Amino acid sequence: MAAIETQNLSAAEESEVQQWIAASESLRRSPTDSSILDKLNAHLASRTTLLGTKPSRADVAIYVSLAPAVKSWAPEQRTGQQGHPHIVRHLDFVQNSGAFTLSVSDEDKIQINPEHVLYVKPPTDTKAEKERMKKEKAALVDRTKAAAQAVVDKAAEVTNAVVTTAGIGEAKPKKEKKEKQPKPQKAPAVTTPPSPHLIDLRVGHILKAIKHPEADSLYVSTIAMGDKPGTDDTEEYEGQVCRTVCSGLNGLVPLEEMQGRKVVVVANLKPVKMRGIKSCAMVLAASPKLKEGEVDDHKGPVELVTPPADSTAGDRVCFDGWRGDPEGVLNPKKKIWETFQPGFTTTDRLEVAFDGSAVEAAGKAEIGKLTTASGGVCTVKTLKGATVR
Numbered sequence: 508m509a510a511i512e513t514q515n516l517s518a519a520e521e522s523e524v525q526q527w528i529a530a531s532e533s534l535r536r537s538p539t540d541s542s543i544l545d546k547l548n549a550h551l552a553s554r555t556t557l558l559g560t561k562p563s564r565a566d567v568a569i570y571v572s573l574a575p576a577v578k579s580w581a582p583e584q585r586t587g588q589q590g591h592p593h594i595v596r597h598l599d600f601v602q603n604s605g606a607f608t609l610s611v612s613d614e615d616k617i618q619i620n621p622e623h624v625l626y627v628k629p630p631t632d633t634k635a636e637k638e639r640m641k642k643e644k645a646a647l648v649d650r651t652k653a654a655a656q657a658v659v660d661k662a663a664e665v666t667n668a669v670v671t672t673a674g675i676g677e678a679k680p681k682k683e684k685k686e687k688q689p690k691p692q693k694a695p696a697v698t699t700p701p702s703p704h705l706i707d708l709r710v711g712h713i714l715k716a717i718k719h720p721e722a723d724s725l726y727v728s729t730i731a732m733g734d735k736p737g738t739d740d741t742e743e744y745e746g747q748v749c750r751t752v753c754s755g756l757n758g759l760v761p762l763e764e765m766q767g768r769k770v771v772v773v774a775n776l777k778p779v780k781m782r783g784i785k786s787c788a789m790v791l792a793a794s795p796k797l798k799e800g801e802v803d804d805h806k807g808p809v810e811l812v813t814p815p816a817d818s819t820a821g822d823r824v825c826f827d828g829w830r831g832d833p834e835g836v837l838n839p840k841k842k843i844w845e846t847f848q849p850g851f852t853t854t855d856r857l858e859v860a861f862d863g864s865a866v867e868a869a870g871k872a873e874i875g876k877l878t879t880a881s882g883g884v885c886t887v888k889t890l891k892g893a894t895v896r
Contacts, residue, residue: 527565538576704831707775716765733821753786815883
Protein backbone atom coordinates (compact mmCIF):
# COMPACT_ATOMS: atom_id res chain seq x y z
CA MET A 508 0.00 0.00 0.00
CA ALA A 509 1.43 3.38 -1.04
CA ALA A 510 2.16 5.98 1.63
CA ILE A 511 -0.09 9.00 2.29
CA GLU A 512 2.29 11.43 0.59
CA THR A 513 2.06 9.58 -2.74
CA GLN A 514 -1.75 9.43 -2.88
CA ASN A 515 -3.65 11.52 -5.42
CA LEU A 516 -7.20 12.13 -4.16
CA SER A 517 -10.17 13.14 -6.29
CA ALA A 518 -12.39 16.08 -5.27
CA ALA A 519 -14.99 13.65 -3.90
CA GLU A 520 -12.37 11.73 -1.91
CA GLU A 521 -10.90 14.94 -0.49
CA SER A 522 -14.40 16.00 0.55
CA GLU A 523 -14.93 12.67 2.32
CA VAL A 524 -11.56 13.03 4.09
CA GLN A 525 -12.67 16.42 5.46
CA GLN A 526 -15.90 14.88 6.74
CA TRP A 527 -14.06 12.13 8.63
CA ILE A 528 -11.63 14.66 10.07
CA ALA A 529 -14.65 16.60 11.34
CA ALA A 530 -16.02 13.35 12.82
CA SER A 531 -12.65 12.72 14.51
CA GLU A 532 -12.90 16.11 16.21
CA SER A 533 -16.31 15.12 17.56
CA LEU A 534 -14.90 11.82 18.80
CA ARG A 535 -11.98 13.59 20.43
CA ARG A 536 -14.47 15.64 22.46
CA SER A 537 -16.84 12.73 23.06
CA PRO A 538 -15.15 9.35 22.40
CA THR A 539 -18.25 7.45 23.63
CA ASP A 540 -20.65 8.97 21.06
CA SER A 541 -22.40 5.76 19.98
CA SER A 542 -24.00 7.30 16.88
CA ILE A 543 -20.60 8.18 15.38
CA LEU A 544 -18.96 4.95 16.59
CA ASP A 545 -21.72 2.80 15.08
CA LYS A 546 -21.52 4.65 11.77
CA LEU A 547 -17.71 4.40 11.70
CA ASN A 548 -17.76 0.68 12.53
CA ALA A 549 -20.35 -0.04 9.79
CA HIS A 550 -18.34 2.03 7.29
CA LEU A 551 -15.16 0.05 8.02
CA ALA A 552 -16.90 -3.33 7.82
CA SER A 553 -15.99 -3.67 4.14
CA ARG A 554 -13.03 -1.27 3.93
CA THR A 555 -9.36 -1.40 4.87
CA THR A 556 -9.14 2.39 5.22
CA LEU A 557 -11.75 5.13 5.41
CA LEU A 558 -11.44 5.63 1.63
CA GLY A 559 -11.54 1.91 0.91
CA THR A 560 -7.90 1.02 0.22
CA LYS A 561 -6.19 4.42 0.06
CA PRO A 562 -4.52 5.70 3.25
CA SER A 563 -5.31 9.33 4.12
CA ARG A 564 -5.03 12.02 6.80
CA ALA A 565 -8.51 10.97 7.96
CA ASP A 566 -7.25 7.54 9.11
CA VAL A 567 -4.55 9.23 11.19
CA ALA A 568 -7.04 11.75 12.65
CA ILE A 569 -9.42 8.96 13.71
CA TYR A 570 -6.52 7.04 15.30
CA VAL A 571 -5.29 10.07 17.27
CA SER A 572 -8.82 10.81 18.56
CA LEU A 573 -9.88 7.25 19.41
CA ALA A 574 -6.72 5.37 20.42
CA PRO A 575 -6.65 6.65 24.05
CA ALA A 576 -10.26 5.54 24.57
CA VAL A 577 -9.96 2.20 22.75
CA LYS A 578 -6.98 1.22 24.93
CA SER A 579 -9.36 1.02 27.89
CA TRP A 580 -12.26 -0.68 26.06
CA ALA A 581 -13.47 -3.91 27.64
CA PRO A 582 -13.44 -7.10 25.51
CA GLU A 583 -17.22 -6.79 25.00
CA GLN A 584 -16.76 -3.27 23.58
CA ARG A 585 -14.05 -4.52 21.23
CA THR A 586 -15.35 -7.80 19.81
CA GLY A 587 -18.69 -8.46 21.51
CA GLN A 588 -21.95 -8.75 19.58
CA GLN A 589 -22.66 -5.06 20.20
CA GLY A 590 -18.99 -4.06 20.02
CA HIS A 591 -16.95 -2.24 17.37
CA PRO A 592 -14.47 -4.82 16.02
CA HIS A 593 -13.91 -3.05 12.70
CA ILE A 594 -12.77 0.12 14.49
CA VAL A 595 -10.31 -1.93 16.57
CA ARG A 596 -8.99 -3.69 13.45
CA HIS A 597 -8.60 -0.33 11.65
CA LEU A 598 -6.71 1.33 14.51
CA ASP A 599 -4.40 -1.68 14.78
CA PHE A 600 -3.70 -1.43 11.06
CA VAL A 601 -2.94 2.32 11.27
CA GLN A 602 -0.56 1.98 14.23
CA ASN A 603 1.40 -0.84 12.59
CA SER A 604 1.40 0.09 8.88
CA GLY A 605 4.22 2.14 7.44
CA ALA A 606 1.80 3.80 5.01
CA PHE A 607 0.70 6.31 7.67
CA THR A 608 4.15 7.52 8.77
CA LEU A 609 3.10 7.25 12.44
CA SER A 610 5.79 6.60 15.01
CA VAL A 611 4.03 4.83 17.89
CA SER A 612 6.17 3.01 20.43
CA ASP A 613 5.20 -0.51 21.42
CA GLU A 614 4.20 0.55 24.94
CA ASP A 615 1.92 3.30 23.53
CA LYS A 616 0.18 1.03 21.02
CA ILE A 617 -3.27 -0.42 21.59
CA GLN A 618 -2.67 -3.96 22.83
CA ILE A 619 -4.78 -6.35 20.75
CA ASN A 620 -5.15 -10.11 21.11
CA PRO A 621 -6.31 -11.46 17.72
CA GLU A 622 -7.38 -14.72 19.39
CA HIS A 623 -9.76 -12.98 21.79
CA VAL A 624 -12.93 -12.65 19.65
CA LEU A 625 -16.20 -12.85 21.59
CA TYR A 626 -18.66 -12.85 18.69
CA VAL A 627 -18.46 -13.97 15.06
CA LYS A 628 -21.42 -13.35 12.80
CA PRO A 629 -22.66 -16.76 11.57
CA PRO A 630 -22.01 -17.28 7.83
CA THR A 631 -24.85 -17.57 5.34
CA ASP A 632 -25.30 -21.12 3.98
CA THR A 633 -25.05 -20.19 0.29
CA LYS A 634 -25.68 -23.74 -0.93
CA ALA A 635 -28.85 -24.13 1.15
CA GLU A 636 -30.12 -20.72 0.04
CA LYS A 637 -29.60 -21.61 -3.65
CA GLU A 638 -31.41 -24.92 -3.14
CA ARG A 639 -34.35 -23.16 -1.48
CA MET A 640 -34.63 -20.66 -4.35
CA LYS A 641 -34.46 -23.52 -6.87
CA LYS A 642 -37.34 -25.37 -5.17
CA GLU A 643 -39.46 -22.21 -4.99
CA LYS A 644 -38.90 -21.56 -8.71
CA ALA A 645 -39.84 -25.16 -9.61
CA ALA A 646 -43.02 -24.93 -7.50
CA LEU A 647 -43.98 -21.69 -9.24
CA VAL A 648 -43.51 -23.28 -12.67
CA ASP A 649 -45.69 -26.26 -11.65
CA ARG A 650 -48.47 -23.98 -10.40
CA THR A 651 -48.35 -21.94 -13.61
CA LYS A 652 -48.60 -25.07 -15.79
CA ALA A 653 -51.53 -26.39 -13.71
CA ALA A 654 -53.39 -23.09 -13.98
CA ALA A 655 -52.84 -22.96 -17.76
CA GLN A 656 -54.11 -26.54 -18.18
CA ALA A 657 -57.20 -25.72 -16.10
CA VAL A 658 -58.00 -22.85 -18.46
CA VAL A 659 -57.63 -25.13 -21.52
CA ASP A 660 -59.89 -27.80 -19.97
CA LYS A 661 -62.54 -25.25 -19.05
CA ALA A 662 -62.53 -23.80 -22.58
CA ALA A 663 -62.99 -27.28 -24.08
CA GLU A 664 -65.87 -27.98 -21.68
CA VAL A 665 -67.66 -24.78 -22.62
CA THR A 666 -67.18 -25.47 -26.35
CA ASN A 667 -68.66 -28.98 -26.03
CA ALA A 668 -71.64 -27.65 -24.12
CA VAL A 669 -72.38 -25.07 -26.80
CA VAL A 670 -72.17 -27.66 -29.61
CA THR A 671 -74.48 -30.07 -27.73
CA THR A 672 -77.06 -27.39 -27.03
CA ALA A 673 -77.14 -25.99 -30.57
CA GLY A 674 -77.11 -29.42 -32.37
CA ILE A 675 -75.02 -30.08 -35.45
CA GLY A 676 -76.76 -29.58 -38.80
CA GLU A 677 -80.07 -28.24 -37.38
CA ALA A 678 -81.55 -25.17 -38.95
CA LYS A 679 -80.95 -22.18 -36.83
CA PRO A 680 -84.05 -20.13 -36.04
CA LYS A 681 -83.99 -16.58 -37.28
CA LYS A 682 -83.24 -14.11 -34.59
CA GLU A 683 -85.66 -11.30 -34.11
CA LYS A 684 -84.10 -7.94 -34.58
CA LYS A 685 -83.88 -6.04 -31.38
CA GLU A 686 -84.38 -2.35 -31.29
CA LYS A 687 -81.16 -0.54 -30.68
CA GLN A 688 -80.96 0.90 -27.23
CA PRO A 689 -79.28 4.23 -26.75
CA LYS A 690 -75.78 3.84 -25.41
CA PRO A 691 -75.47 4.82 -21.78
CA GLN A 692 -73.44 7.95 -21.18
CA LYS A 693 -70.07 7.38 -19.58
CA ALA A 694 -69.82 8.71 -16.06
CA PRO A 695 -67.30 11.51 -15.75
CA ALA A 696 -63.93 10.40 -14.36
CA VAL A 697 -63.60 10.90 -10.63
CA THR A 698 -60.83 13.36 -9.88
CA THR A 699 -59.24 13.84 -6.49
CA PRO A 700 -59.45 17.49 -5.43
CA PRO A 701 -56.02 19.01 -4.75
CA SER A 702 -54.95 18.66 -1.13
CA PRO A 703 -51.72 18.70 0.92
CA HIS A 704 -52.04 14.92 1.44
CA LEU A 705 -51.05 14.40 -2.21
CA ILE A 706 -47.50 15.39 -1.17
CA ASP A 707 -45.67 12.27 0.07
CA LEU A 708 -44.04 13.39 3.32
CA ARG A 709 -42.04 10.68 5.08
CA VAL A 710 -39.51 10.15 7.84
CA GLY A 711 -36.02 9.77 6.39
CA HIS A 712 -32.80 8.57 8.04
CA ILE A 713 -29.58 10.17 6.74
CA LEU A 714 -26.93 7.44 6.70
CA LYS A 715 -24.23 9.60 5.11
CA ALA A 716 -23.84 13.22 4.01
CA ILE A 717 -20.95 14.76 2.10
CA LYS A 718 -20.26 18.07 0.40
CA HIS A 719 -21.19 18.19 -3.30
CA PRO A 720 -17.90 17.97 -5.22
CA GLU A 721 -19.08 20.49 -7.84
CA ALA A 722 -21.30 22.92 -5.86
CA ASP A 723 -20.26 24.86 -2.75
CA SER A 724 -23.83 25.34 -1.49
CA LEU A 725 -24.96 21.71 -1.73
CA TYR A 726 -24.76 18.61 0.42
CA VAL A 727 -25.23 15.13 -1.07
CA SER A 728 -27.00 12.80 1.38
CA THR A 729 -27.71 9.07 1.31
CA ILE A 730 -31.15 8.69 2.92
CA ALA A 731 -33.25 5.63 3.80
CA MET A 732 -36.95 6.45 3.52
CA GLY A 733 -38.77 3.13 3.45
CA ASP A 734 -38.52 2.25 -0.25
CA LYS A 735 -38.80 -1.40 -1.28
CA PRO A 736 -35.77 -3.11 -2.89
CA GLY A 737 -35.69 -2.51 -6.64
CA THR A 738 -37.56 0.82 -6.49
CA ASP A 739 -36.47 3.22 -9.25
CA ASP A 740 -33.71 5.68 -8.30
CA THR A 741 -32.63 3.74 -5.21
CA GLU A 742 -29.47 1.93 -4.19
CA GLU A 743 -28.45 -0.26 -1.26
CA TYR A 744 -26.16 1.26 1.36
CA GLU A 745 -25.22 -0.41 4.64
CA GLY A 746 -27.98 -2.97 4.09
CA GLN A 747 -30.74 -0.37 3.57
CA VAL A 748 -32.55 0.84 0.44
CA CYS A 749 -31.64 4.51 0.00
CA ARG A 750 -32.04 7.50 -2.30
CA THR A 751 -29.49 10.18 -3.11
CA VAL A 752 -30.70 13.65 -2.14
CA CYS A 753 -29.04 17.01 -2.86
CA SER A 754 -29.90 19.88 -0.52
CA GLY A 755 -28.80 23.52 -0.49
CA LEU A 756 -27.85 23.45 3.19
CA ASN A 757 -24.06 23.76 2.97
CA GLY A 758 -23.14 26.81 5.03
CA LEU A 759 -26.54 26.86 6.74
CA VAL A 760 -26.55 23.54 8.64
CA PRO A 761 -23.23 22.09 9.95
CA LEU A 762 -22.24 18.91 8.14
CA GLU A 763 -21.97 17.12 11.50
CA GLU A 764 -25.70 17.75 12.12
CA MET A 765 -26.51 15.98 8.84
CA GLN A 766 -24.87 12.70 9.88
CA GLY A 767 -26.96 9.77 11.12
CA ARG A 768 -30.07 11.83 11.93
CA LYS A 769 -33.76 11.59 11.15
CA VAL A 770 -35.41 14.19 8.93
CA VAL A 771 -38.66 14.71 7.03
CA VAL A 772 -38.43 14.35 3.24
CA VAL A 773 -40.69 15.10 0.28
CA ALA A 774 -40.53 11.71 -1.44
CA ASN A 775 -42.63 12.14 -4.60
CA LEU A 776 -41.09 15.11 -6.37
CA LYS A 777 -39.82 14.38 -9.87
CA PRO A 778 -36.05 13.57 -9.66
CA VAL A 779 -33.79 16.34 -10.95
CA LYS A 780 -30.06 16.58 -11.63
CA MET A 781 -28.18 19.12 -9.51
CA ARG A 782 -24.71 19.87 -10.87
CA GLY A 783 -24.33 16.36 -12.27
CA ILE A 784 -25.86 14.38 -9.37
CA LYS A 785 -29.45 13.12 -9.56
CA SER A 786 -31.48 14.21 -6.53
CA CYS A 787 -34.49 11.99 -5.81
CA ALA A 788 -36.22 13.72 -2.87
CA MET A 789 -36.07 16.91 -0.80
CA VAL A 790 -35.20 17.48 2.86
CA LEU A 791 -37.67 19.76 4.71
CA ALA A 792 -36.20 22.69 6.65
CA ALA A 793 -37.54 25.84 8.28
CA SER A 794 -36.34 29.43 7.81
CA PRO A 795 -37.73 32.82 8.93
CA LYS A 796 -40.75 33.98 6.93
CA LEU A 797 -39.92 36.93 4.68
CA LYS A 798 -41.69 40.19 5.33
CA GLU A 799 -43.35 42.03 2.47
CA GLY A 800 -40.71 43.52 0.19
CA GLU A 801 -37.86 41.44 1.65
CA VAL A 802 -35.62 39.32 -0.59
CA ASP A 803 -34.29 35.93 0.51
CA ASP A 804 -30.51 36.31 0.87
CA HIS A 805 -30.11 32.58 1.67
CA LYS A 806 -28.08 33.39 4.79
CA GLY A 807 -30.33 31.62 7.25
CA PRO A 808 -30.92 30.75 9.98
CA VAL A 809 -32.17 27.33 8.81
CA GLU A 810 -33.37 24.44 10.99
CA LEU A 811 -34.11 20.89 9.85
CA VAL A 812 -37.57 19.50 10.58
CA THR A 813 -37.25 16.78 13.23
CA PRO A 814 -39.73 13.86 13.26
CA PRO A 815 -40.83 12.19 16.53
CA ALA A 816 -38.07 10.26 18.33
CA ASP A 817 -39.94 6.95 18.05
CA SER A 818 -40.51 7.22 14.29
CA THR A 819 -38.65 5.07 11.78
CA ALA A 820 -37.48 5.57 8.20
CA GLY A 821 -40.44 5.33 5.82
CA ASP A 822 -43.14 6.37 8.33
CA ARG A 823 -45.72 8.60 6.61
CA VAL A 824 -46.38 12.02 8.15
CA CYS A 825 -49.51 14.05 7.29
CA PHE A 826 -51.16 17.29 8.35
CA ASP A 827 -54.06 16.70 10.75
CA GLY A 828 -57.29 17.40 8.89
CA TRP A 829 -55.71 16.64 5.50
CA ARG A 830 -54.80 12.94 5.77
CA GLY A 831 -54.98 10.70 2.69
CA ASP A 832 -52.98 8.71 0.15
CA PRO A 833 -50.22 10.58 -1.73
CA GLU A 834 -49.70 10.76 -5.49
CA GLY A 835 -47.11 8.41 -6.99
CA VAL A 836 -44.94 11.14 -8.52
CA LEU A 837 -46.23 14.71 -8.49
CA ASN A 838 -46.99 16.01 -11.99
CA PRO A 839 -44.98 19.25 -12.31
CA LYS A 840 -47.71 20.69 -14.56
CA LYS A 841 -50.31 20.44 -11.76
CA LYS A 842 -48.03 22.42 -9.38
CA ILE A 843 -49.30 20.60 -6.26
CA TRP A 844 -46.12 21.40 -4.27
CA GLU A 845 -46.07 25.03 -5.38
CA THR A 846 -49.77 25.43 -4.45
CA PHE A 847 -49.63 24.06 -0.91
CA GLN A 848 -46.07 24.77 0.26
CA PRO A 849 -46.91 28.42 1.19
CA GLY A 850 -49.12 26.96 3.93
CA PHE A 851 -46.23 25.01 5.51
CA THR A 852 -45.27 26.83 8.72
CA THR A 853 -44.36 26.47 12.42
CA THR A 854 -46.45 27.33 15.48
CA ASP A 855 -45.55 29.20 18.68
CA ARG A 856 -44.97 25.75 20.21
CA LEU A 857 -42.36 25.00 17.48
CA GLU A 858 -44.61 22.39 15.84
CA VAL A 859 -44.60 22.06 12.05
CA ALA A 860 -48.10 22.68 10.70
CA PHE A 861 -50.19 23.52 7.63
CA ASP A 862 -52.13 26.82 7.71
CA GLY A 863 -55.20 26.35 5.52
CA SER A 864 -55.99 30.08 5.63
CA ALA A 865 -52.81 30.75 3.61
CA VAL A 866 -53.89 28.52 0.69
CA GLU A 867 -57.31 28.98 -0.91
CA ALA A 868 -57.20 25.50 -2.52
CA ALA A 869 -56.96 23.89 0.94
CA GLY A 870 -60.74 24.24 1.30
CA LYS A 871 -60.73 25.21 4.97
CA ALA A 872 -59.00 27.81 7.11
CA GLU A 873 -57.73 25.40 9.74
CA ILE A 874 -54.28 24.68 11.15
CA GLY A 875 -53.18 21.02 11.12
CA LYS A 876 -50.03 19.72 12.82
CA LEU A 877 -47.62 17.49 10.88
CA THR A 878 -47.93 14.13 12.66
CA THR A 879 -47.26 10.42 12.31
CA ALA A 880 -50.07 7.86 12.34
CA SER A 881 -49.50 7.38 16.09
CA GLY A 882 -49.87 11.13 16.77
CA GLY A 883 -46.21 12.13 17.19
CA VAL A 884 -45.57 15.73 16.10
CA CYS A 885 -42.77 17.00 13.85
CA THR A 886 -40.92 20.00 15.29
CA VAL A 887 -38.11 22.53 14.84
CA LYS A 888 -35.63 23.87 17.41
CA THR A 889 -36.35 27.61 17.74
CA LEU A 890 -38.06 29.15 14.69
CA LYS A 891 -41.67 30.24 15.27
CA GLY A 892 -43.97 31.32 12.44
CA ALA A 893 -41.37 30.13 9.94
CA THR A 894 -41.58 29.04 6.33
CA VAL A 895 -41.03 25.30 5.86
CA ARG A 896 -39.81 23.97 2.51
